[in-house]
Amino acid sequence: MTIRPAKMEDHDIVPEMMLQAMEDIVFAFIGKEDVEEAIQFLTHFFRRENNQYSYQNTFVAVDENDDIWGSITCYDGGKLEALRTPVLEYMRSRYGVDVTPENETQAGExxxxxxxxxxxAQGKGIGSALLQHIIAFAKAQHFSQLGLLVDFENPNAQKLYERVGFKAKETLTFMGGEYYHMVYNLR
Incomplete structure (x- = not known):
């Protein structure tokens, strides 16, 4: 397995994986529980630059045939507003959804x-390998911490993050759901 930066051409696989990670949130973004529409929404942004779901912010785990087994999308928390703006504008214009989500991150993270x-590919260490890759990437980019939200109702994900070294810092409400804000201190 190799981890590489995502390419725009990965749009036929990665958005579906992203939806797996954030299903209810995307449904809130598009105003309906429609899997195909949610994938189209994520594909729209994955293929474009300068937004939070862009291929520019994504790494993928691939096998020797370049088949994608996993993906991880991350960005500078200090750029949240700029990266989120095109998403919110698209939600308003295409779906009539006018929300301002809570900030789930901040500068330095x-x-x-x-x-x-x-x-x-689950249960084969892919998630852990992607997390280790992002920890090394975050250190090389001089971030003070790596952060994420994990749903209260997803204890398996929380255990994975804890095994890698993340700690629950606080609880947050985001788009109507309850989450732990977990951090990995890099200093």
Missing amino acids: LYLDTLAVAPS
């Missing part, structure tokens, strides 16, 4: 927005 592993 590399924010891990989505982590997903293909169902056929």
